[in-house]
Amino acid sequence: MTSRDLAVVVVAAGLGTRLGADKPKAFVTLAEKTLIEHALENVAEVPALEQVIVAVPAGHEAQTVEIIELALAGKNVRFDVVVGGQTRQQSIANALGVIDPEIEVVLVHDAARALAPASLFTRVASEVRRTGLGVVPVMKIADTVKRVDANVVRETVDREALRVAQTPQGFVAKELLKAYAATTAEHTDDASLVQAHGMQVNAIEGDERAFKITTADDLTAAELRFVAADSDGSLRTGIGTDVHRFTADAEKPLYLGTVIWPGERGLDGHSDGDAVSHAIVDALLSAAGLGDIGANFGVDRPEFAGANGRVFIEATLKLLQQKGFSVRNVAVQIIGNRPKVAPMRAEVEKVLTDIIGSPVTLGATTTDGLGFLGNAEGVAAVATALIAHTNSGPTTAPKVG
Numbered sequence: 001m002t003s004r005d006l007a008v009v010v011v012a013a014g015l016g017t018r019l020g021a022d023k024p025k026a027f028v029t030l031a032e033k034t035l036i037e038h039a040l041e042n043v044a045e046v047p048a049l050e051q052v053i054v055a056v057p058a059g060h061e062a063q064t065v066e067i068i069e070l071a072l073a074g075k076n077v078r079f080d081v082v083v084g085g086q087t088r089q090q091s092i093a094n095a096l097g098v099i100d101p102e103i104e105v106v107l108v109h110d111a112a113r114a115l116a117p118a119s120l121f122t123r124v125a126s127e128v129r130r131t132g133l134g135v136v137p138v139m140k141i142a143d144t145v146k147r148v149d150a151n152v153v154r155e156t157v158d159r160e161a162l163r164v165a166q167t168p169q170g171f172v173a174k175e176l177l178k179a180y181a182a183t184t185a186e187h188t189d190d191a192s193l194v195q196a197h198g199m200q201v202n203a204i205e206g207d208e209r210a211f212k213i214t215t216a217d218d219l220t221a222a223e224l225r226f227v228a229a230d231s232d233g234s235l236r237t238g239i240g241t242d243v244h245r246f247t248a249d250a251e252k253p254l255y256l257g258t259v260i261w262p263g264e265r266g267l268d269g270h271s272d273g274d275a276v277s278h279a280i281v282d283a284l285l286s287a288a289g290l291g292d293i294g295a296n297f298g299v300d301r302p303e304f305a306g307a308n309g310r311v312f313i314e315a316t317l318k319l320l321q322q323k324g325f326s327v328r329n330v331a332v333q334i335i336g337n338r339p340k341v342a343p344m345r346a347e348v349e350k351v352l353t354d355i356i357g358s359p360v361t362l363g364a365t366t367t368d369g370l371g372f373l374g375n376a377e378g379v380a381a382v383a384t385a386l387i388a389h390t391n392s393g394p395t396t397a398p399k400v401g
């Protein structure tokens with residue numbers, strides 16, 4: 001099988017009766033994002049992804065398209081949104097109706113298992129590719145298990161052979177399509193549906209984070225156990241550099257760190273030449289894995305012509321916030337013989353700290369008179385950024401205009 005062969009079906013059309021919210025479960029918020037957003041962000045990280053199909057309740061199609069577009073931004077992945085059916089199985093059948101016929105492996109996933117990590121999808125898909133069989137992730141049972149009749153306990157079941165089934169469940173696409181086309185009975189998962197049509201399904205180790213959010217208590221548990229834990233663990237650093245030439249226009253003011261530096265000659269550039277702000281933007285984007293300033297706010301965007309550095313920084317903070325990142329700190333260094341940084345350091349640090357909502361420090365160095373920075377042809381700035389993947393943003397929430 002090829003390496004770009006994968007479709008993921010996400011079923012999100014359930015009503016969430018047991019959760020008891022005022023909206024369908026997939027559109028309920030967990031740590032500032034809906035369950036479907038969490039699920040799709042994890043799906044978007046899966047390698048070799050070719051197509052994503054999402055089944056939602058009628059009336060939620062447009063909202064879902066926006067969510068998918070954001071989750072898959074910058075990725076060459078086809079997506080489709082379908083209206084779900086009366087049952088989970090019917091929702092999947094509707095989704096399979098629009099699958100690309102070239103797809104070889106399909107994973108079926110519950111939006112209700114919103115925190116299932118990309119690594120679980122990858123393991124399931126690899127096992128399908130390796131074996132050509134159905135694959136279901138399972139968890140052992142920690143409790144003693146009883147078979148009961150009403151309130152009478154009939155027996156204690158040997159739990160050694162029992163497992164709890166999770167999603168994503170993976171299949172060779174044509175096998176799943178064949179089983180769905182032939183089925184008349186209702187099944188609670190896809191593994192049992194394909195087995196009923198004589199296909200073998202293998203189990204692999206599941207993942208605690210793939211537990212199903214069914215009740216309000218599950219939602220609280222998800223918040224406490226996973227999102228909070230994630231916020232401590234995932235710090236990321238980024239680096240950015242920018243250089244601008246001093247302008248020949250003696251009237252143009254110098255902007256560095258979004259503010260005017262009185263008495264200094266300005267810098268050339270598509271925007272206002274603010275090397276400090278642009279280096280910060282690159283550092284933030286690189287930390288978040290979102291490319292660089294050229295890729296996001298290139299010279300083909302007329303709205304950024306002549307724009308102040310604040311515009312770029314605020315737009316960048318918005319991108320980071322949408323991806324669940326918050327900024328911990330930024331450090332910038334100006335390199336060059338001019339301008340003298342000490343008189344402006346406190347003001348620039350304060351303004352940038354206010355914009356970013358986290359500490360920003362400014363340093364400076366010369367090049368010992370060497371090169372284009374030493375002979376004052378231009379100014380360079382290097383920035384580093386530390387950001388955290390918080391979702392709930394327990395530290396600093398970026399100030400987004």
Ligand SMILES: Nc1ccn([C@@H]2O[C@H](COP(=O)(O)OP(=O)(O)OP(=O)(O)O)[C@@H](O)[C@H]2O)c(=O)n1
Nearest residue numbers: 011012013014015016017018086087091111112
């Ligand atoms: N007609 C349905 C029913 C369920 N699902 C999806 O199947 C998954 C597992 O279902 P469950 O957790 O039981 O969700 P609900 O059916 O929404 O819950 P409830 O039974 O409490 O109403 C969920 O992601 C749900 O959105 C679906 O797409 N279409």
Ligand SMILES: C[C@](O)(CO)[C@H](O)COP(=O)(O)O
Nearest residue numbers: 088110165166167188189212
């Ligand atoms: C598919 C599933 O999540 C595997 O455990 C489960 O069977 C869904 O069941 P539900 O009755 O739709 O909650």
